[in-house]
Amino acid sequence: MTQITIIGVGLIGGSFALGLRAAGLDVHIIGAGRSERSLQRAVERGIIDSWSTSLTEAVENSDIVLLATPVGAIDRVMEEIAPALGPATIVTDAGSVKQSVIASAREWMQHFQNFVPAHPIAGTEHSGVEAGFATLYQGKRLILTPVEETSPEAVDVVAELWRATGAKLESMDAAQHDQVFAATSHLPHMLAFSLVETLHRMDQKSPLLHHTGGGFADYTRIASSDPVMWRDVCLYNREALLASLDEFQNGLKVLVDAIDHRDSETLEQLFTTAKETRDTKVLPTDVGGSNDGDREP
Ligand code: NAP
DSSP, rough: OOOEEESSOOOHHHHHHHHHHHHHHHEEEEOOOOOOOHHHHHHHHOOOOOEESHHHHHHTOOOOEEEESSSHHHHHHHHHHHHGTTTTEEEEOOOOOHHHHHHHHHHHOOTTTEEEEEEEOOOOSSSSSTTTOOTTTTTOOOEOOOOOOHHHHHHHHHHHHHTTTTEEEOOOHHHHHHHIIIIIHHHHHHHHHHHHHHHHHHHHHHGGGOOOOOOHHHHHHGGGSSSHHHHHHHHHHHHHHHHOOOOOHHHHHHHHHHHHTTOOOHHHHHHHHHHHHHHHOGGGGGBBBBTTTTTOO
């Protein structure tokens, strides 16, 4: 029986455990985190078999450790668990940013070759222990970003587990990953958060939010995502996100100028390009993520 420790039994960690169970894998899953109440609830939901709030105790005899906390917690978690990891223990993560997590693993793990960085391109706007479900990863992409030192055997073990959850595997360079997802996932989340916050401010002056319709609800679904997770994505993918926001500001300026100058040609051209791109290139399973987002089932 494979012993797996999941640190952070929320949407991503919980769904991973439920996916493995649904696939019939012979696993003993230990949950670890800060809240006893959440961990106990994870046992009740059949997500984990046992739990500990001591991270070192939780990883001590495990074959595989999945880090599924917000990205900003990973460095401290790595520091804490590193001395308790066995020489063959494989550590992987699910963080939405890859270069910072790899840097932490490199700093703290004695057997850095056993660290397999990964990122599931699946999620919902819900979080916490109640949010996980077994089919979250079915047909969704799982991006592996191994580095030169990463053991191919460790990659195979992690890949096999994710395949069992139904994920389709891809590999990517970590820096490229952070740039790509800054544009396709992190930027749209920033725009959704900012749009809702803007309307909230306008609503304070003169109530208008009760007039929003289906389009607004569709567009802003991801603004219901976890604030801590997204705070950390901003802090740890800062440069790539700022570059994407710059591009967006350039595009927004073109739009504002066209509206200001009643430039119907530019407006129509811009909307046509966007419509054609959306209609032909954005596939439903590729919409980069509600929290890297994909759709709720
Ligand atoms: P979540 O539902 O909020 O779960 C996070 C879990 O981490 C909670 O169980 C929380 O439990 C625990 N936790 C938080 N801070 C901790 C700390 N300092 N030490 C130990 N445990 C801590 O979040 P999630 O959506 O599953 O996201 C987890 C990771 O997956 C993040 O790195 C995120 O970037 C990545 N990701 C998310 C999505 C998505 O759509 N949500 C998609 C792809 C990747 P306690 O509060 O009880 O400790």
